Amino acid sequence: MSSTTSHHEGKARAATRKSGGKKETATAGRGSPDELPAPDHHLSLLRRMLAIRRFEERCVELYSGAKIRGFVHLYIGEEAVAVGVNQALREGDAVVSTYREHGHALARGVPADAVMAEMYGRATGCSRGRGGSMHLFDAARRFYGGNAIVAGGLPLAAGLALADRLRGSTRVTCCFFGDGAFAEGEFHRSRLSSGSSTHLRSPSSAWGVSPSGRWPWTGCSRCTRP
Secondary structure, eight states, X not given: OOHHHHHHHHHHHHTEEEETTEEEEOBTTBOOGGGSOOHHHHHHHHHHHHHHHXXXXXXXXXXXXXXXXXXXXXXXXXXXXXXXXXXXXXXXXXXXXXXXXXXXXXXXXXOHXXXXXXXXXXXXXXXXXXXXXXXXXXXXXXXXXXXXSTTTHHHHHHHHHHHHHHHTOOOOEEEEOOGGGGGSHHHHHHHHHTTTSEEEEOTTSEEEEESSOOOTTTTOTXXXXX
């Protein structure tokens, strides 16, 4: 028997544990195959990601042709983050984003035509044409928009979570931010000001704030609670 075979068999034995007298085989990074979502669910997530990609590609064309004015920060390459997080949130949960929020808005359910109209500065846009690319907003979907300031959305997210906590609500507030936000005072002040709430930080730079301890990412092996 080769050393490679022995190595794999050793890993397989190490991954097998006893629970209640029954053997369960653990798969690295996920549950058992029986626990995986249905193929239709996978396809639905893929379609959402592709829709975001196509939207952003169209934005590139329009911006290059001087049809869209101002700044445009694309979400190409990060579609899985927006779709994965938003599909785990409930309808009443709040989302706070960054200035790179096209994908977040679309994944949250903001209509693509309303987002594109906002890019053009039209009154039919989701922010009535006054926000543009960096300030998408939709109160009905509790999408509290992008913010042109690095880490600027974090205090807002803490305030939304605190408001839900005072109301006794079980809703979650999810705030997206990039690595640069960790160096800003707003990040640390927001954590301190909402210290009575539960926090979750994931590799996707999404921060969940929940006054009730309800986590839409329950079971995600890559998420940690600091």
